[in-house]
Amino acid sequence: MAIVSRGFQGRRRPSDHRLPPGQYEVHDFPVLSAGPTPRVGRDIWEFTIVTEAGVRHSWSWPQLMALPAEDAVVDLHCVTKWSKFETRWRGVSLDTLLADVETEADYALVHSYGGYTTNLPLADLMDGQAWVAFHYDGEDLDPEHGGPARLLVPHLYLWKSAKWVRGIQLLLQDEPGFWESAGYHDYGDPWREQRYQGD
Amino acid sequence: MSQVTQTTQLFPHELDVPYVEGDHEDGNALAGPLSEIFTVDVTSAEGRCVGCGVTGPVARLHVYGPGPGLVARCPDCGEVVLRLVRGGGAAWLDLRGVVSLRIGLGE
Known part of the structure; x- marks a missing residue:
């Protein structure tokens, strides 16, 4: 569950931690690739939402930076069974990015620089559940962790939080992404x- | 304020960016995982890449992983040649990046 605040006032106590079934806690930040x-330069970086009608909404890096940003303190759960508690991010809510997007789509296919994709219901990107995140722990997001910007959808396994996010394709029908087409849920x-x- | 435009290319520059090689192993790392599925050693097989047409042994591929799964890429063009996910009592094997494999069987 995400906690959003302007000043991290929402930080939870360690005793509130809960591990999903089958997970164990880590204190480092593993890199899976x-x-x-x-290595996407901010001068060429662009984020685009493409509707099912083909209408494109694009933001350059300066345009993204001009949008209202939020701080989020969230727990991460990787499908490889590690969980990391109270990670600190800053980014732009997908609610902000989707505010002026007219769509009848129920599904989203997220695209990343490098060709990675992942799918999820559009509803899971809304209502304060997802961000395009560009700071981790108060610093610019490292390329190894998806910088300059990654999707952050912490209520789902971390493979849905696409690193190096490039855009989101809105779809009327679900379409499996990179891992979803190779056995993952x-x-x-x-x-x-x-x-x-099958799980 | 976003820019609303129309274009024929869905996400321009999605692949056209510089890359830094991450940690990877060669295709011999596939020997153990693939031995669960095949009775022959597939790493010595010769394959042709769908992406660029280059032929070479499976052992020459660049293998990333192991989690969430093994991803073997062509060392020449970087395209995904093979993916292997093992879990939940099953294996998922994706060979979409291989035109064909020449597997030596002897006489």
């Missing part, structure tokens, strides 16, 4: 331990 790391709720297809 399915390929080489894209279509939705990926850590609290229901939805790791693999």
